[in-house]
Amino acid sequence: MPHQIGVTIQAPVAVDRVPELRAWLAEISRKGLAEGPFDLAHVRGLHFARFYLLEETADLEGRSIPASLVFMSAVDAPLRRHLADLVDVAGEGMDQAFRHCTGYPGPDARRRAKIAWLRGHRVAASAFYVNTVGRGLEQIRQEAALRGALADYLDGRDWGGSSATEVRRELQAYVAGRADLAWAQRPPAPPSVFFRAREAVHMAAVPLALALLLPVLLLILPVWAVALRLEERRDRPVTERPALAHLEELSGYEDFVTQNPFAVVGFVKPSRLRQLTFRAVMFAIDYAVRHVYNHASLAGITTIHFARWVPLDGWRRMTFASDYDGAVEAYNDDFINIVWWGLNAAFGNGVGYPPTRWLLWGGAQYEQQFKATLRCHQIPVPAWYTAYPSLSAQNIENNAQIRAGLRGEMGPADAQRWLSLL
Amino acid sequence: MTARLNLDNIQGLVARGYRGLSYARFTVFAIPGQDAGHAALSWLLPRITTAGKFTADSALHVAFGAAGLRRMGLPDGVIAGFSAEFGEGMAGPDRSRFLGDVEGSSPRFWDWGAPQGSPADAVVLLYAATPEILGRRQAELAGCLAAAGIHQVTVLDTVELGDNEPFGFHDGISQPVIQGLSKGARGARALPAGEFVLGYPNAYDQFTDRPLLPASDDPRHLLPRDPAGSGAADLGRDGCYLVLRQLEQDVGAFWEYAAEATRRPDGSYDPQARTALAAKMVGRWPSGAPLIKAPDNDDPRLRDDNDFGYHHTDPDGLACPRGAHIRRMNPRDSLDPSPGSEQSLAVNDRHRLLRRGRPYGPGTAGTAADDDHAIRPARDDSSPARGGTGLHFVCLVASLARQFEFVQHTWLNNPNFNGLYDDTDPLAGSRDGRGATFTAPRRPVRRRYRGLPQFVRTRGGAYFFLPSISALRYLDQLPAGAVSAPAASPTTR
Numbered sequence: 049m050p051h052q053i054g055v056t057i058q059a060p061v062a063v064d065r066v067p068e069l070r071a072w073l074a075e076i077s078r079k080g081l082a083e084g085p086f087d088l089a090h091v092r093g094l095h096f097a098r099f100y101l102l103e104e105t106a107d108l109e110g111r112s113i114p115a116s117l118v119f120m121s122a123v124d125a126p127l128r129r130h131l132a133d134l135v136d137v138a139g140e141g142m143d144q145a146f147r148h149c150t151g152y153p154g155p156d157a158r159r160r161a162k163i164a165w166l167r168g169h170r171v172a173a174s175a176f177y178v179n180t181v182g183r184g185l186e187q188i189r190q191e192a193a194l195r196g197a198l199a200d201y202l203d204g205r206d207w208g209g210s211s212a213t214e215v216r217r218e219l220q221a222y223v224a225g226r227a228d229l230a231w232a233q234r235p236p237a238p239p240s241v242f243f244r245a246r247e248a249v250h251m252a253a254v255p256l257a258l259a260l261l262l263p264v265l266l267l268i269l270p271v272w273a274v275a276l277r278l279e280e281r282r283d284r285p286v287t288e289r290p291a292l293a294h295l296e297e298l299s300g301y302e303d304f305v306t307q308n309p310f311a312v313v314g315f316v317k318p319s320r321l322r323q324l325t326f327r328a329v330m331f332a333i334d335y336a337v338r339h340v341y342n343h344a345s346l347a348g349i350t351t352i353h354f355a356r357w358v359p360l361d362g363w364r365r366m367t368f369a370s371d372y373d374g375a376v377e378a379y380n381d382d383f384i385n386i387v388w389w390g391l392n393a394a395f396g397n398g399v400g401y402p403p404t405r406w407l408l409w410g411g412a413q414y415e416q417q418f419k420a421t422l423r424c425h426q427i428p429v430p431a432w433y434t435a436y437p438s439l440s441a442q443n444i445e446n447n448a449q450i451r452a453g454l455r456g457e458m459g460p461a462d463a464q465r466w467l468s469l470l
Numbered sequence: 471m472t473a474r475l476n477l478d479n480i481q482g483l484v485a486r487g488y489r490g491l492s493y494a495r496f497t498v499f500a501i502p503g504q505d506a507g508h509a510a511l512s513w514l515l516p517r518i519t520t521a522g523k524f525t526a527d528s529a530l531h532v533a534f535g536a537a538g539l540r541r542m543g544l545p546d547g548v549i550a551g552f553s554a555e556f557g558e559g560m561a562g563p564d565r566s567r568f569l570g571d572v573e574g575s576s577p578r579f580w581d582w583g584a585p586q587g588s589p590a591d592a593v594v595l596l597y598a599a600t601p602e603i604l605g606r607r608q609a610e611l612a613g614c615l616a617a618a619g620i621h622q623v624t625v626l627d628t629v630e631l632g633d634n635e636p637f638g639f640h641d642g643i644s645q646p647v648i649q650g651l652s653k654g655a656r657g658a659r660a661l662p663a664g665e666f667v668l669g670y671p672n673a674y675d676q677f678t679d680r681p682l683l684p685a686s687d688d689p690r691h692l693l694p695r696d697p698a699g700s701g702a703a704d705l706g707r708d709g710c711y712l713v714l715r716q717l718e719q720d721v722g723a724f725w726e727y728a729a730e731a732t733r734r735p736d737g738s739y740d741p742q743a744r745t746a747l748a749a750k751m752v753g754r755w756p757s758g759a760p761l762i763k764a765p766d767n768d769d770p771r772l773r774d775d776n777d778f779g780y781h782h783t784d785p786d787g788l789a790c791p792r793g794a795h796i797r798r799m800n801p802r803d804s805l806d807p808s809p810g811s812e813q814s815l816a817v818n819d820r821h822r823l824l825r826r827g828r829p830y831g832p833g834t835a836g837t838a839a840d841d842d843h844a845i846r847p848a849r850d851d852s853s854p855a856r857g858g859t860g861l862h863f864v865c866l867v868a869s870l871a872r873q874f875e876f877v878q879h880t881w882l883n884n885p886n887f888n889g890l891y892d893d894t895d896p897l898a899g900s901r902d903g904r905g906a907t908f909t910a911p912r913r914p915v916r917r918r919y920r921g922l923p924q925f926v927r928t929r930g931g932a933y934f935f936l937p938s939i940s941a942l943r944y945l946d947q948l949p950a951g952a953v954s955a956p957a958a959s960p961t962t963r
Contacts, residue, residue, distance in 0.1 A: 199918065207915040215914045289679070295554050299564040303879070306886050348807045375568070377871050378880045384674075385817050386807050415674045415872075438904065440886035467914055468786050 049184040050093065050124040051239040054176040054356045055131075057119040058102075059149035059169045066104070066115050069148040073101060076141075077301065077430035086141030088433045091133045093124025093185045096354060096371040098309050099145060099431040107364050108318050108399065117149055120369055122354040124184045125243070135162045142166075174330040177337040177355040177370075179441050180344055182239040183448065191447035192439060194232050198222070198450065198470055212464035220454055232451050251339045275321055276407060283403035285414070290423040297428050298376075305437035306373055307353060309429040312422060313360070313367040315399040323363060325407070326397040330357060333394060344445045348386040351379070353441050357394065366398065367427075373440040380419050388412035400425065475650045475663055475670070476694070477521040479708040479938045483531045483595065484667060484866055485521035485651055487642070487826050489631065491529060491597035493604040494828045496626040496714065496862060497611060498582055498932070501541040501591040502619060504948075509618035511542070511946045514594065520939060521651070528598040528607050532942070533712045533934035535559065538591030543948040548705065551681025552935065555870040556711060560931050561585050568875065570883040570900035575928040581716065582624040582930040590623055590932040593714060595864075624930065626716065626862050628828035633758075636719045636829050636859045637748075637897065637925075640758030644776045644800055646822040659819060665868055666824050669697055669707025673820050678868045680706025692944045708938030710866045713874045715931035717898070718860040721833060724748070724897075724925045731919055747919075750910045751896035753794035760796070765789035779803040781810030787911045793893040798881045805888060821876050823865040831859030860926070870933060898926040 061069055081097060082089045088097055097120065104115040119142075123130045134142055139162070143155040146165075153161045201222055207215055223229045238244065258265070302308050316326050337346070346352050355370035372379050383391050392411035396404035402417035404410045412418045436444075446469055453466035477485065488494070501507040511532070519529035534542065536549055536557050549557060558565060561577040561584055571577060577584035594611055598604035608625075615622060635641035645652075647660045651667075664672035668680040682702035683693070693703040725748070732743035745768075749755045755768035762778050763769075765788070781803045784790055790797050797804060800822070803814045867873035881887060882895045885905040894905030901924045908919040937945065 202915050203918055203920075210914055212914040289550075290554070292550075292554060292557060296558070296562075296564065299568070302564075303568050350806060373886060374884065375876070375879050377876050381817070381820065381872070381876070385813075385820075413674070415676060416679055438885070438892070440889075442889045443886060443891055446889060464914060468911060468916070470916070 049182050049187055049236050049239060050126070051182055051243045052095070052176075052178045052184070052354070053123060053125050053127055053130070054173050054354065055119075055121045055123060055127065056171045056173060056356065056358050057166055057169045058116050058171045058360065059146060059152065061101070061115040061117050061148050062150050063104070063114070065148040066101075069101060069115075069117065072144065072148070073099065073430040076145075081141070081431055081433035084140065085144055086138045086433075088138055089435070090137050091121075091123070092129060094130075094133075094433070095122045095124075095185055095188075095435050096307075096309070097121040097123075097433040098311070098369070098429050100311055100427050100429045102313060102360075102367075102427065107361070108315055113361055113365070117145060118367070119145065120356070122178075122371065124186075125239075131163050131166050134166060135159055171358055171360065173356040173358045174327075175334040175337055175357045177341065177346055177352065179346075179353050180445065180448070181338075181342040183236070183444070185435055187236050188436060188439070188444055188447075190231060191444070191451050192436065194223075194229060195447045195450050195470070197226070197229065202470060211460060212467050213458070213460050215467060216453075216458060216463045223454055232454055235452065235455065236448075247338060250335075254335055272321070272325075273406065276325060277405075279317075279319060279321060280404055280406075283401075286400060286402045286417040286421050288400070288424055289420050290426075295423065298423070298426055301428055301430055301432070303375055305434060306440050307371050307434050307437070308374070308376065308379075309369070309371055309432040310376065310379065311367060311369040311427040311429050312425040313365060313427055314395075314401075314425045315365050316359075316363060317397050317399055318364075322397045326366075326394075327363070329393045329397065329407075330359075333357065333390075344441070346387070347390055349382050350442055350445075351382065351440065368394075371434065373442075376423075377419075380422060384412050384415055384418060391418075395421075398425075475521070475667065476708055476938075479694070479940050480521040480667060481531050481709075481936050481939070482519035482521045482524055482529055483712075483826055483936065484710060484824070486524065487645075488529055488597040491527070491599050492631040493599070493601050494595065494597045494628045494631070495604060495608055496628075496828075496864075497594045497596070497608075497615070498590045498623040498626065498714075499592055499594070499615060500589045500621050500623055501538050502621065504541060504543045506618040506620050507538075507542045507592075508946060508948075510614060510620055511942065513614040513618075515939075515942055515946055518939065518942070527600070528596065528603050530597075530607065530611075531595040531936065532592060533595070533936040534592045534945075535590055535932050535934050537589050539935065539945070541591055542945050544945065548681045548683060551679070551705070553679060553711070553870050555875060556933050556935060559585075560713075560715075560933050569878050569928075570894075570902065571928045571931075572900065572902045574924065575900060580928070580930045583932040584930075588621060588623045590930075593712075593932075593934055626830065628830045628862055629832075631828060634756070635861060636721050636831065636833070637724055637752075638721070639752055639754060639756050640773055642825065643754070643758055643774055644796070646824055648824070659815065661819055661822060665820075665822065665873070666866055667708060667710050668868055669694070669704055669709075672868060673816075680704070680709075682706075688944065690947070692947070693940050694938075703944075705937075705941050705944065707941075709941055710868055710936050711870050711874075712934040712936040713863070713865045713867070713870070713931070714934060715863040716830075716860065716929040717863050718831075718858045718927045718929045720923070720925050720927070721859055723923050727923060727925075747910075750791055751794060751908060753790045753796035761790040761794070779810070779815075781814070785809070788913065791908075791910050792888045793890055793896060793909055795895055795897040798887060798895050799877060801881065801888070821873055821881070823867055823873055823877060826864040826866060827861045828864070829859075829861055833859055858929075860929070866936065896922060900924060 088094055100118050102116045105113050107113055146152040153165050198219055223232050351373040353371040358367050389408040392404045392408050395401050396407055396411050401421055402411050402414040450469050514532050517530045539549055583590045596607050633640050648663055649660045650663050662671055662673055664670035668678055672678050677698050682696050685701055685703050688703035694707050696702045696704045728744045728748045729739050732740050732747050734740050754760050757768050757770040757773045759769045759772035760775055762784055763772055779802050803810050805814055807813055883900050885892045885894050892904055892907040893909055896908040899905055906922045908922055910917045
């Protein structure tokens with residue numbers, strides 16, 4: 049199975065094209081991205097995708113930042129195949145979208161020119177969270193079908209009087225007898241050797257480098273902590289509340305299926321200390337999501353399929369985007385109740401975030417300030433695609449465990465535990 | 471920290487559900503203008519029951535919607551200090567989708583509260599010990615409203631408050647216990663008053679947002695000052711949000727479904743199995759006994775038992791299914807993070823509702839005692855019945871979003887709740903294309919019930935604010951255009 053990549057494409061929008069782009073996004077919002085002109089349902093290995101518009105704004109020094117159109121996809125590797133699909137399969141839609149952007153080669157340009165343009169407008173994420181690294185779209189779909197087939201098979205009989213082991217054996221035989229489920233008897237293939245080797249090297253190299261730097265870090269850390277605390281003390285509580293019209297626009301795009309798209313954008317605090325802190329935190333998050341939180345849970349949150357932190361405009365701004373299960377209120381509650389420290393470490397370096405203490409405390413612990421901050425900085429996502437609109441991340445993990453339980457020997461207790469997944 | 475509540479300034483409905491006042495009627499009305507509103511409020515004010523000592527044979531409460539407060543003369547800038555959900559109202563299209571008020575529950579079909587109907591600006595809730603007293607109080611109220619030229623949008627009758635809700639189950643057992651307000655209950659976790667009354671620290675030890683006015687807008691010092699110390703006049707303190715929803719219950723369909731789904735192989739009905747399935751869907755037996763303690767048979771001795779968790783005794787839901795009504799509406803210790811832990815309970819505590827609903831309409835369900843599945847009218851009710859049978863659902867909260875709406879969306883109507891795939895609340899959930907499955911775990915194989923009909927439909931509803939006595943006095947003396955703009959922004963401790 050392939051590993052997953054987060055592709056982010058950002059392109060400036062010509063000033064006079066912004067109203068037209070807004071109107072087009074509204075139209076696409078009604079049509080959706082699954083079918084023509086985007087036909088994303090046929091883009092290979094695509095889990096989620098979205099478009100959103102970042103309106104023109106001025107940075108903290110008053111310099112103008114032009115409006116830009118952002119496209120994001122969470123997709124199975126390789127990148128080359130995905131970019132080709134975006135032009136070959138979703139080409140008509142991509143042309144419609146990016147014709148509003150300066151420099152787009154246009155619908156009549158050659159295929160290679162379009163691919164090169166998309167490739168050239170990619171923005172690298174500083175961290176990309178994948179609920180379960182290596183679980184590709186095909187696997188998710190197959191395992192959902194497996195669970196459906198087994199559940200239906202169980203429905204068809206009265207199992208009273210059978211032991212759990214007997215029922216499991218029946219289910220194994222049922223799967224063995226169905227050619228279309230033959231794959232389920234084998235474990236899913238791992239990601240490529242190259243990917244695994246790269247990750248293994250990264251996993252070892254980072255702690256090694258830190259160990260070598262430890263003496264220096266130990267000297268710097270106290271100074272850094274005090275300097276940061278002094279800066280923090282100048283932060284003011286958040287008093288801004290989101291405007292009703294903004295809330296209405298956001299909720300107009302939310303809560304249609306199991307998952308929702310989330311996107312926020314904000315400025316990074318401009319001081320050198322904050323910029324440095326932010327990059328260090330992003331480095332840590334990148335490490336954590338690659339090597340620690342890479343299976344079914346982001347530090348205790350089990351409802352996020354994909355999430356990414358993408359620095360924009362040379363790290364002056366940052367956008368965070370995720371595809372998560374359930375409502376935004378529940379999502380924020382998870383942030384506040386479970387990973388407040390992680391949110392604080394990252395967003396605490398953002399302008400307009402509730403004040404933190406020693407980077408990790410405060411911040412998200414101010415429930416309403418935090419919720420208001422996120423809502424104020426949230427960007428409407430008018431066009432969004434999900435490949436599995438009724439599957440929660442928990443469902444997907446459960447399905448994988450059902451498949452895994454088809455193999456090997458099990459005692460009665462384990463067999464019963466496995467049956468309860470169904 | 472336990473804050474001392476100003477009971478004489480809080481409307482009594484927060485403190486008590488008036489079990490002794492078995493008769494109730496809720497009058498929803500539109501306020502044509504400020505003069506009419508003031509005429510009504512001046513009449514109502516001295517009649518309102520507070521949370522202080524109570525011995526009377528009737529009680530009266532008044533609550534206002536956002537539009538109602540505007541018509542009373544409160545400027546938009548002040549109303550913006552209430553929560554966004556309150557300002558937006560219950561019946562907008564996005565909110566309807568969020569709350570599951572779609573298809574047959576859509577505001578298009580509501581009897582009241584829909585955008586196209588008369589505005590539900592305010593509601594008066596009347597409670598009385600006897601039908602005669604209720605009738606008298608209601609006539610006085612109707613007289614006052616008529617004199618003020620106020621149009622009654624709807625009068626929601628209720629039936630005599632018994633032990634059971636219309637499906638036939640003992641109800642109202644698990645209520646949050648509130649610090650400084652409730653008498654301590656065994657095994658119950660006392661929640662900070664700020665979860666249900668504004669102006670007191672909530673479960674995060676913070677003050678929930680509420681409208682604060684410049685002190686200069688309250689020269690007569692009618693309002694308490696912001697307890698967080700901003701000096702602002704606190705219009706929200708000692709008040710709370712009141713959610714009113716008319717939920718029509720298809721009692722016949724519920725029991726018929728349970729009876730059909732549990733027929734014996736020879737096709738005959740199995741009343742015991744029928745009641746057992748109904749109990750699985752609810753999580754309690756008709757008597758109220760929780761399945762977690764009485765998994766196989768009803769045990770009326772446990773009718774008020776509320777001292778239990780789920781995770782350690784029943785992690786797989788063999789006794790009480792994960793999707794059962796009471797395990798969704800109050801999951802206790804069964805949810806992430808780390809089920810069974812204090813952290814899980816603490817998360818649960820942030821989503822509690824103080825329920826004050828009353829049943830309406832003729833007839834309630836047969837119960838386990840009945841031999842057949844026929845529905846028999848159990849209440850001899852002489853009050854005029856309109857629009858079927860159900861519950862005038864009332865709940866009081868400090869946060870509509872974190873409490874009522876969260877429970878409604880994330881727990882009740884979420885087909886993926888707690889690892890499930892396609893199960894909304896079997897009793898009260900919406901079945902909008904999804905969610906029509908009920909999963910009852912068993913050994914060795916769970917039983918899946920599919921194609922569950924929708925048993926509960928929303929027939930009306932609105933968000934109200936139940937102001938403190940001082941806030942009502944403030945509203946009462948408000949001349950047109952008296953208040954300028956909100957003073958301070960909400961404060962945090």
